[in-house]
Every structure is written in structure tokens, then in C-alpha cells.
Amino acid sequence: MAANVGSMFQYWKKFDLRRLQKELNSVASELAARQEESEQSHKHLIELSREFKRNVPEEIREMVAPLLKSFQVEVVALSKRSKEAEAAFLNVYKQLIEAPDPAPSLEAARNLEEKLLQLQRNEPESRIGKDFFRHCKKQSELLNCEATEQSAETSPASIKASEELQKSSTDSTALKNDNLSQKNEAEKERYMRRR
Known part of the structure; x- marks a missing residue:
């Protein structure tokens, strides 16, 4: 969308x-x-035509x-074409003359x-979220590999991997909540200082 707006x-x-x-x-x-x-020229031509006939x-x-x-x-055909062109011009003119310039809004x-x-690039939570997502993906891949190697019964390794995944998920969520709390506190302090 940035390219489109730009x-x-x-x-x-x-x-x-x-x-x-x-x-x-x-x-x-x-x-x-x-x-x-x-209009004046047309009237003059009509008058000249009458004089000519007389x-x-x-x-x-x-x-x-x-x-x-x-x-x-x-002359009649040219006049008609001219009036039609002028009418078309005036129609476009009326619409464009009052149109607001979109350039400032687009800028x-x-x-x-x-x-x-x-902000999205600099936001630490997004980095934590990406790290967490990568960690979950690795754990998921490990679990999938182990599941295909073993039969339908549950192995101690997969149970351990599952427990590690849950633990890392909990740790990551806690870390994320900690960061959010710190940010909220910092925002409150800034707000209080401004007052």
C-alpha cells in the first residue's frame, strides 16, 4: 500500500x-x-446576407x-460543433474547478x-513475537520429525519437547507482558511529567 499511496x-x-x-x-x-x-459576427453575417439579396x-x-x-x-455545422465542445468543456470545468486537491491528503x-x-520495524514486541514464532516453529518441526520416526505410541522425547514448548510459550508470554507493563509505566510517567 505504501507504493500506491506514494x-x-x-x-x-x-x-x-x-x-x-x-x-x-x-x-x-x-x-x-x-x-x-x-453572436455579433453571426448577426453581422445575417445582415450582410440580407443586403446581398436586396x-x-x-x-x-x-x-x-x-x-x-x-x-x-x-457555418451552422461549425457553430453547432463549437457549442457542443464548449458545453463539454464547461461540464468538466464545473466539476474540476471546485475539486479539492488530493495531494496534501495523500502526502x-x-x-x-x-x-x-x-514503528513496526522498531517495536520490540514484534521482535519478541517473531522470536517466539521461530522457536515454536522449530519445536513443531522437531515434534513432527519424532512423530514420523516413532509409531503411534507417545515417546518420552516428544512429551519432553511438548513440555518445553509449553514452558517456552509461557516464558515468552510472561516476557511480552513484562515489556508491555514497562511501556505502560513509561507512558504514565511521561504523561504525568507533561502535566
Whole structure:
């Protein structure tokens, strides 16, 4: 998990959401200005088209009509595509502009995870637990070897090994409890000193 939190933090740090949000604000402002310009330009084209129809003889209008119609269809298609692209941009913009930057939270999670791993590595009880686990595993292996060598009857050696396992388990548990008690006492003393 440390790699995942760390890599996510690095990604979002490089992504720099705040910078992107500023850029998106700038683009949104430009789009709004261009929309007004586009509307004015569209109105002007309509007016020019009307003047053309009024001032040009009928036979020239008929010759140019297919060409003008093609331009009109293309302008309408471009306008429609532009509006759809702007709507898609604004939809993404609205979601991203208010999104909180996850980088600080991911950095805090990464730091906490590193501290936890460090505590787990430095914790003496975990070392005692590992030693105890290794000791139990060795005893278990010894018992298994003896059990396969002997028949179904119980041998004095396996009884002795079993007793040693129980004794070491009890000793290890007592040692672990002692360490916990010492830690608790130390924590209490530190707490009392702070007051």
C-alpha cells in the first residue's frame, strides 16, 4: 500500500490541480468573450446576407445561391460543433474547478504510513513475537520429525519437547507482558511529567 499511496501522491503533485484550475478559469473567461463575439459576427453575417439579396440582381443571386447555401450549412455545422465542445468543456470545468486537491491528503497518508512502518520495524514486541514464532516453529518441526520416526505410541522425547514448548510459550508470554507493563509505566510517567 505504501507504493500506491506514494505513487498517487507523486502523480497528483505533478498534476498540480491548482495550476490546472487557474488555466481552466482563464479558458472559461476567453470562451465567454468569444461567445459574445461569435453572436455579433453571426448577426453581422445575417445582415450582410440580407443586403446581398436586396442589392444583387436575381440572376446573380440564383447563380451564387448554391455556394452561399453550402457556406451557410458549413457555418451552422461549425457553430453547432463549437457549442457542443464548449458545453463539454464547461461540464468538466464545473466539476474540476471546485475539486479539492488530493495531494496534501495523500502526502499526509504517505507520511503516516511511513511512520507506521517505522514503528513496526522498531517495536520490540514484534521482535519478541517473531522470536517466539521461530522457536515454536522449530519445536513443531522437531515434534513432527519424532512423530514420523516413532509409531503411534507417545515417546518420552516428544512429551519432553511438548513440555518445553509449553514452558517456552509461557516464558515468552510472561516476557511480552513484562515489556508491555514497562511501556505502560513509561507512558504514565511521561504523561504525568507533561502535566
